[in-house]
Amino acid sequence: MNSVTTTVETYRPAMHFAAEDTWLNDPNGLVFHEGTYHLYYQNNPFGNVHANMSWGHATSTDLVSWTEQPVAIPCDDVEEIYSGSIVLDAENTSGFGADGKAPLVAIYTSAYKPGSLHEGTQAQSLAWSTDGGYSWTKYAGNPVLTRNSPEFRDPKVFRYDGPSGSYWVMVAVEAHDFTVLLYRSQDLKSWVYLSTFGPANGTGGIWECPDLFELPLDGDSSAIKWVLTVNMNPGGPNGGSAGQYFVGEFDGVTFSSETTLTEGMQDPERVPDYQWLDWGRDYYAAVSFSNVPDGRRLMIGWMNNWQYANHIPTSPWRSPMSLVRDMSLVSVNRHPRLLQHPAPEVRATSTPGPEQRLALNGPATVEGGTAVQLIDVTFSPGDAEEFGLVVRGSADGTVGTRIGIQPGSGDLIVDRTHSGDTDFHEAFASTSRAPISAAKEGNYTLQIFVDHCSVEVFANDGLVSVTELIFPDPAQTSLTLYSTGGTADAVLQLTNFEKDDA
Incomplete structure (x- = not known):
């Protein structure tokens, strides 16, 4: 059977989030704050194909039922708002807090439009919120980090506390160079280069949407490993978009992988041996939530594939998100491997x-x-x-x-x-x-x-x-x-x- 007769809402998911009547792609700014999970995402507020990138917004208290909120950070005549992350600046290192309230700070990629001051470049910018993530103010000093590059994007920021000190770390990509770049900052505004990782393993397509986080190996809190995830388009194990991961150590400056199979450009013969977040065609741009209680590492991905993303037969919405997944790290034949389980909240319904x-x-x-x-x-x-x-x-x-x-x-x-x-x-x-x-x-x-x-x-x-x-x-x-x-x-x-x- 090759075609079906459908109504407008035939395919609207019951267990997965999809916008009401617009396009969405990469999950952005994932954060738990004051009892609420915030899912921001790449969104076209004016249609159901990829364009006019802004940050859409949805909230949930149980990871199952999501409420769509007004657009959080809209595009304008100067920039489109590409992917990024959100941190709770508990100590107000940025100075954006007010009346003793710690701000949420969004770190996103500004994709500068023709005619703007930074035309043709992608750079990292800030916005902040003091009302729990519902309204946002762009920082007047944007961008805070630029390489004058057209493909420098997707910052994931987290707080590092370790032997090297205590500071913010940004993980971003030079997409066409197949590299992850790491920077540090004390105030989220001024950034200093740390190191570069890559190319390694899968390089069959551009690198996007990185993440770096720690997990205990086999549940042992004394055996902490760091996991670097990198999404790639195309070049996945079954065609088109996909995500891969590396496991190793991060000393506050450099990430060192112990699971790299191919240094430099990928070996096509080894693609099935690389560690993939998902082997399907429709799990991309996956990143994890910040500030989740009890040390849980929760991840969600965009359920679509850039090969056909603009064409899937849904209307007026287009593209759902995956289920939220609980991540853990286990030893398999003496090698560290990610385990992914749907968040148990889904089953509880x-x-x-x-x-x-x-x-x-x-x-x-x-x-x-x-x-x-x-x-x-x-x-x-x-x-x-x-x-x-x-x-x-x-x-x-x-x-x-x-x-x-x-x-x-x-x-x-x-x-x-x-x-x-x-x-x-x-x-x-x-x-x-x-x-x-x-x-x-x-x-x-x-x-x-x-x-x-x-x-x-x-x-x-x-x-x-x-x-x-x-x-x-x-x-x-x-x-x-x-x-x-x-x-x-x-x-x-x-x-x-x-x-x-x-």
Whole structure:
């Protein structure tokens, strides 16, 4: 099936945030402040294609239900407002606070327009808020950091306290040089160069939207590692946009990676060996929240791909965000690897149904498939060449999105070539592959979040994720489990979300 007849809101997600009637892309300025999560994002306030970049704004108290707020930082005749971050300046180092209230400070990229003083360059600028992030004032001394470069952008700022001192650190990119640049500041206004990282591993496309944060390894607070994430477009493991990560040490000046496989430009043969944040086609520009309680590291990404981003068949809105993910770091074969789990707040909104046990020898349609649900499934392989599920499909399983495991090759497959509307762009219909191996007991466990326009698959207890947009016919809600070339067993549990009909 290549096309479907849709209504205006057919694909509006129930579990994911999307703007009401405009375009969005990169998440920006993610911060927890006074009991509220703030999600700012690249936004075109005047349409649903990429243009007029400003900072949109949404808020949530539970990471599930988001309220869209007025545009936070709009573009003007001088600049577009590109990606960046927000910090709580608790000690008022910037001097932007008033009446004893610590300011929120946004550090963003000014993309200067023709005719402006800094025409043709991208540089880093500031804005501040003293009302909790709802209104913003641009700093009169902008930009605060420039390299007179057309591609210097996406600052992520955090507070460093360590052996080298206590100060603000900025992580930004020279996009076309495949480098991450680090700077330091005492007041967020004056910045001093520290060091450069890269090129390394994936360099098949420009580098964007970096992040640098620390996590305990295997839950041990005495074994702290630093994680550098870098998003890249194109050059992902399954085509188009993607994000990669490096694990190592940061001494307050230099980040040193212990997971680099390729120094300099990437080796095409090694792309499957690099550490990817997500193996799907639609998880990009992922960055983490600042100031989250209890040391949680929460990350969210833009659920789209620059190959076809302006063309996906949604209206009047275009592009959703991913689910918020809890990040942790574990040892796998003595190497540090990121684990990603959907924030447990998502699961807390509904009660799972009973377990179902199935012996598979071919297709088996399961009662309970819906347009919005969580599917927990554990497969015990018999002699099948492949086993898996078809979600948002027809009753016979021939139409839908196939999520399969091939034990022989060690592949997890997400096939959306028959997922519904695939004709809107030549690059959309695709099959993504990710590495997967059985657990110690020989089983394969998947957690799959299905929404009106997406699937997010988490495998191997969060070691592997695959995020894909899909645009099925609204009537396609069947769920089929299957095996091919032999048998397999499955234990299935479905959780349906009440917001399905919202």
